[in-house]
Amino acid sequence: MIATILYTLSALVTLYSLILIIRIxxxxxxxxxxxxxxxxxxxxxxxxxxxxxxxxxxxxxxDFSPIIALLALSVLGNIFLSLAxxxxxxxxxxxxxxxxxxxxxxxxxLMFFVILIAVRLLGIAFRANSxxxxxxxxxxxxSPLTYSVSHFFWRTSxxxxxxxxLLITGVLFLLxxxxxxxxxxxxxxxxxLLPF
Numbered sequence: 001m002i003a004t005i006l007y008t009l010s011a012l013v014t015l016y017s018l019i020l021i022i023r024i025x026x027x028x029x030x031x032x033x034x035x036x037x038x039x040x041x042x043x044x045x046x047x048x049x050x051x052x053x054x055x056x057x058x059x060x061x062x063d064f065s066p067i068i069a070l071l072a073l074s075v076l077g078n079i080f081l082s083l084a085x086x087x088x089x090x091x092x093x094x095x096x097x098x099x100x101x102x103x104x105x106x107x108x109x110l111m112f113f114v115i116l117i118a119v120r121l122l123g124i125a126f127r128a129n130s131x132x133x134x135x136x137x138x139x140x141x142x143s144p145l146t147y148s149v150s151h152f153f154w155r156t157s158x159x160x161x162x163x164x165x166l167l168i169t170g171v172l173f174l175l176x177x178x179x180x181x182x183x184x185x186x187x188x189x190x191x192x193l194l195p196f
Contacts, residue, residue, distance in 0.1 A: 006084035013077035017070055020044050024066045067108065071101045092194030099191065103184040110177045116142060117170035124163055145169060 023044040026037060051057065051065035051072075058065060078097045083089050120138050122128075128135060146165035149172060154160050160168070 003084045003087070006080045010077045010080035010084060013073050013080065016047075017073045017077070020048070020066070020070060020073070023048075064105075064109070067105045071105050074104075075101045090194065091196050092191045095194075096188040096191035099184060100188050103180060107177050107180060110173045110180075113142075113145065114170050114173050114177070117146075117166050117173075121163065121166055121170070124166075142166065142169075 019040070023037075023040050026040070048066060048069055051069040052063070054065060054068070057063070057068055075097050078101075079089060079094060082093055082097070116138060120135070120142055123130070123135055123138075130136075130139075143162070146162065146169045149169040150160045150165035153168060153172075
């Protein structure tokens with residue numbers, strides 16, 4: 001009986017996560033929402049607003065609060081699922097779920113930027129029209145990031161080219177993602193083995 005309730009709660013959390021993903025994607029294309037999306041926004045916005053209040057999750061260009069909101073639901077759903085399967089949950093399991101979820105969010109962001117950098121490098125390689133609105137927006141997103149990363153590694157008076165900065169940033173983020181995956185895998189396995 002209790003396991004059925006926990007499986008149901010886990011399924012409801014998964015369903016709500018899917019609704020949130022749909023809402024987030026629709027907000028990119030229909031920011032005002034309109035009457036047709038009013039119900040969807042009304043269901044999801046109170047939950048998303050809890051995370052929008054966390055200041056460091058939002059910058060001028062990006063709002064990472066939806067990723068953390070989905071992460072919180074993922075952790076909750078995994079806890080329900082673990083309780084349903086084993087009948088109990090340990091601190092090590094919870095810590096493992098949280099560490100894995102946090103790394104997933106960081107890994108997602110790193111790979112998102114790697115993909116953007118790869119697209120921009122392809123545009124440069126094929127000499128795409130760099131003054132078009134797509135490339136302009138992409139450069140506005142990537143330029144501050146590549147400048148910061150390049151400046152950290154290349155501290156000479158001669159500046160790096162934008163293309164070289166993109167390459168350095170892309171390779172660094174890819175390596176960070178690979179190393180992080182390996183490290184987090186070890187840490188989560190160790191946390192699950194904790195006796196409490």
